[in-house]
Amino acid sequence: MDRIDLIRREIDTVIEQIPSPAVKRGAALHIYGVSQLCALLASRRGLDVELAIIAGLLHDIYRYKAMTGREHAHLGAAMSRKLLEDLGCFTKAETEAVTGAIYYHSDKSERHLPLDEVLKDADVLQRILYDPGYKTGTWERSRMERLSEELGLRLR
Numbered sequence: 001m002d003r004i005d006l007i008r009r010e011i012d013t014v015i016e017q018i019p020s021p022a023v024k025r026g027a028a029l030h031i032y033g034v035s036q037l038c039a040l041l042a043s044r045r046g047l048d049v050e051l052a053i054i055a056g057l058l059h060d061i062y063r064y065k066a067m068t069g070r071e072h073a074h075l076g077a078a079m080s081r082k083l084l085e086d087l088g089c090f091t092k093a094e095t096e097a098v099t100g101a102i103y104y105h106s107d108k109s110e111r112h113l114p115l116d117e118v119l120k121d122a123d124v125l126q127r128i129l130y131d132p133g134y135k136t137g138t139w140e141r142s143r144m145e146r147l148s149e150e151l152g153l154r155l156r
């Protein structure tokens with residue numbers, strides 16, 4: 001089993017435990033949508049696609065495990081670090097890259113490392129592609145404008 005599949009198996013067990021069918025469907029769409037958009041953006045920006053996909057798969061692990069968005073980025077980074085270390089097939093640098101992106105992904109009005117920005121952009125983009133009526137905040141709008149220009153889209 002490759003490393004992406006290992007992570008998919010882990011996150012699928014989290015999704016499976018969500019009691020509400022509607023929330024479960026939303027979680028699966030969001031997690032897999034974000035991971036695919038991470039692949040697209042990482043590929044476009046010349047970054048590590050595998051790590052981007054893994055960051056996308058794990059970024060809301062705490063949110064869906066604890067069913068709360070409170071502090072979910074920081075707590076999810078810690079939870080993901082433990083998971084990646086336990087799996088034993090990620091280097092220290094890879095673990096840092098993935099958990100760093102998860103740690104900062106709620107700080108969308110700030111700029112961080114390239115992989116961190118891929119995850120933040122993918123997180124916002126998935127919500128807008130899922131619901132074009134999604135009301136973006138000011139910080140999301142400027143991120144969307146940059147993304148629209150980069151990808152040649154007319155998102156807003």
Ligand SMILES: [Fe+2]
Nearest residue numbers: 034059060123
């Ligand atoms: Fe998310």
